[in-house]
Amino acid sequence: MLSDLAIAQGARLKHVHEIADQMGLEPGDMDIYGSPYVAKFRLEVLDKIKDRPDAKYIDVTAITPTPLGEGKSTTLVGLGQAMQYIGKRGIIAMRQPSQGPTFGIKGGAAGGGYSQIVPMETFNLHLTGDIHAVSAANNLLAAMVDNRLMRGNPLNIDVDSITWKRVVDVNDRALRQIIVGLGGKVEGGVLRETGFDIAVASEVMAILALTTSLKDMRERFGRIVVGMTNDRKPVTAEMIGAAGAMAVLMKDALRPNLLQTLENTPALVHAGPFANIAHGNSSILADMIGIKCGDYLLTESGFGADIGAEKFFNIKCRYSGLKPDAAVLVVTSRALKAHSGKYRVVAGKPLPKELLDCNMEDIELGAANMIKHIENVKLHGVTPVVAINVFEGDHPEEIELIKRIAVQAGALGAAVARHFALGGVGAAELAEMVVEAAEQANGFRFLYDLDQPIKAKIETIATQIYGAAGVTYEPLADKQIKDYEANGFGKLPICMAKTHLSLSHDPSLKGAPKGFTMPVREVRASVGAGFIYPICGEMRTMPGLAEHPAGEKVDIDEYGNVVGLF
Numbered sequence: 001m002l003s004d005l006a007i008a009q010g011a012r013l014k015h016v017h018e019i020a021d022q023m024g025l026e027p028g029d030m031d032i033y034g035s036p037y038v039a040k041f042r043l044e045v046l047d048k049i050k051d052r053p054d055a056k057y058i059d060v061t062a063i064t065p066t067p068l069g070e071g072k073s074t075t076l077v078g079l080g081q082a083m084q085y086i087g088k089r090g091i092i093a094m095r096q097p098s099q100g101p102t103f104g105i106k107g108g109a110a111g112g113g114y115s116q117i118v119p120m121e122t123f124n125l126h127l128t129g130d131i132h133a134v135s136a137a138n139n140l141l142a143a144m145v146d147n148r149l150m151r152g153n154p155l156n157i158d159v160d161s162i163t164w165k166r167v168v169d170v171n172d173r174a175l176r177q178i179i180v181g182l183g184g185k186v187e188g189g190v191l192r193e194t195g196f197d198i199a200v201a202s203e204v205m206a207i208l209a210l211t212t213s214l215k216d217m218r219e220r221f222g223r224i225v226v227g228m229t230n231d232r233k234p235v236t237a238e239m240i241g242a243a244g245a246m247a248v249l250m251k252d253a254l255r256p257n258l259l260q261t262l263e264n265t266p267a268l269v270h271a272g273p274f275a276n277i278a279h280g281n282s283s284i285l286a287d288m289i290g291i292k293c294g295d296y297l298l299t300e301s302g303f304g305a306d307i308g309a310e311k312f313f314n315i316k317c318r319y320s321g322l323k324p325d326a327a328v329l330v331v332t333s334r335a336l337k338a339h340s341g342k343y344r345v346v347a348g349k350p351l352p353k354e355l356l357d358c359n360m361e362d363i364e365l366g367a368a369n370m371i372k373h374i375e376n377v378k379l380h381g382v383t384p385v386v387a388i389n390v391f392e393g394d395h396p397e398e399i400e401l402i403k404r405i406a407v408q409a410g411a412l413g414a415a416v417a418r419h420f421a422l423g424g425v426g427a428a429e430l431a432e433m434v435v436e437a438a439e440q441a442n443g444f445r446f447l448y449d450l451d452q453p454i455k456a457k458i459e460t461i462a463t464q465i466y467g468a469a470g471v472t473y474e475p476l477a478d479k480q481i482k483d484y485e486a487n488g489f490g491k492l493p494i495c496m497a498k499t500h501l502s503l504s505h506d507p508s509l510k511g512a513p514k515g516f517t518m519p520v521r522e523v524r525a526s527v528g529a530g531f532i533y534p535i536c537g538e539m540r541t542m543p544g545l546a547e548h549p550a551g552e553k554v555d556i557d558e559y560g561n562v563v564g565l566f
Contacts, residue, residue, distance in 0.1 A: 023293035078115035078419020113420035206529035209271035275302025339366030381443030
């Protein structure tokens with residue numbers, strides 16, 4: 001089989017105006033961006049299409065992934081392509097990749113094999129410059145905060161309380177913790193400790209993904225909290241005087257991008273918030289356009305259903321007002337066997353030979369993870385369908401066992417998906433099953449009420465979605481929760497930050513662990529984006545290499561989560 005790059009470079013692309021025509025749109029509804037295959041929508045199109053009926057709304061999620069990923073983005077693209085084989089108009093909406101959450105360009109974000117978004121080079125690099133705009137807006141605010149400090153601190157900001165960091169679109173570890181203000185007060189400003197995040201971790205990116213208009217974005221920027229005053233009152237970007245200029249810098253980035261798949265299915269690619277400290281879903285604005293321009297709008301939420309899908313349901317759908325009609329849960333036989341707890345899957349190393357052998361017992365053990373994720377989807381009143389993403393060498397007996405377990409657990413069905421090797425036709429069976437699931441009665445519901453206290457919402461997610469017996473809070477987390485509720489932020493939804501490698505907070509706990517206690521060591525607020533994010537897991541003294549419970553060296557990010565195994 002050809003490489004992904006060779007496949008992408010051999011694609012027969014259509015002019016983006018032809019792609020728009022499939023959506024019932026015209027050239028005047030968008031602007032070409034650097035290539036005849038890429039465009040940005042004009043937001044006026046929302047008024048033009050507002051009276052059209054809504055497409056069925058489908059979220060593609062997954063079981064708890066191994067460090068290698070299970071092909072969720074590829075399944076999204078393949079499913080979108082498959083819709084044409086069964087006589088339906090599919091529209092894809094997905095996040096755009098950053099330059100490097102781990103090492104180099106984020107792989108897999110555009111799909112793979114014969115289910116990719118193209119042009120690949122445009123998609124995987126700078127696309128239309130949206131992430132650069134996020135960086136510019138974020139760093140403008142950071143510079144203005146330091147300027148306020150240098151000029152006498154008229155807002156009485158507690159320097160040690162400042163949480164707003166600068167960003168860069170690469171995982172530059174040397175910049176995670178730095179000292180600014182060197183050079184004296186005149187030349188360098190006020191000496192303090194801060195750092196750089198990766199651009200897609202910025203609250204500006206989370207706002208881009210959750211906003212519904214330019215006016216809404218401007219208001220959200222104004223509500224960003226950068227720190228506290230010395231008498232414990234929030235300091236906002238509006239008070240700093242940065243919100244208006246940030247909105248100007250983000251004006252074009254606000255417009256969703258239109259690309260296509262290898263089979264010329266429309267693909268709306270917009271925003272790229274992390275699925276950990278943010279909600280991990282593409283933009284509401286892209287969905288607002290796509291849902292009026294086809295029969296099925298297919299989108300994707302980050303990581304497993306315990307993280308991205310839970311946030312899709314309880315944060316994104318809450319702010320957009322859109323109701324999902326079905327969900328696709330991507331599984332692989334190798335991941336289920338890994339969730340037996342018997343194997344170590346390490347990025348950059350070959351899979352253990354035993355993991356590739358036929359082993360029905362390990363499938364049954366690891367299937368506890370799939371069963372829990374099916375339960376998590378159904379908790380929200382949404383009908384799940386299981387997509388079994390197959391690899392060369394997979395065993396038919398294992399596939400049949402996965403199907404039986406999925407249906408017994410409450411999935412409408414489980415379909416073998418071969419879109420990586422065959423393109424859309426390889427996911428036609430899955431597409432038929434999704435259509436059937438989307439016709440089921442829609443009982444969509446949120447997991448919690450916003451009027452509940454912050455701790456009650458945290459504990460609902462931890463016990464019902466993760467399987468925890470309870471939650472403990474470090475003294476710092478307790479204090480932060482009290483401050484947020486005192487300042488009127490208590491009614492925001494919750495965006496849990498935890499490892500993606502386990503349903504729990506501990507990446508070494510595979511399958512569907514129960515009875516554990518979820519530790520919350522810190523709680524932060526993205527008030528502009530509109531959520532509270534508790535940081536879960538044991539305290540780490542500093543980011544860097546640490547010993548993992550399983551014995552190998554791991555790379556720990558600044559939130560205490562495993563981001564790489566060595």
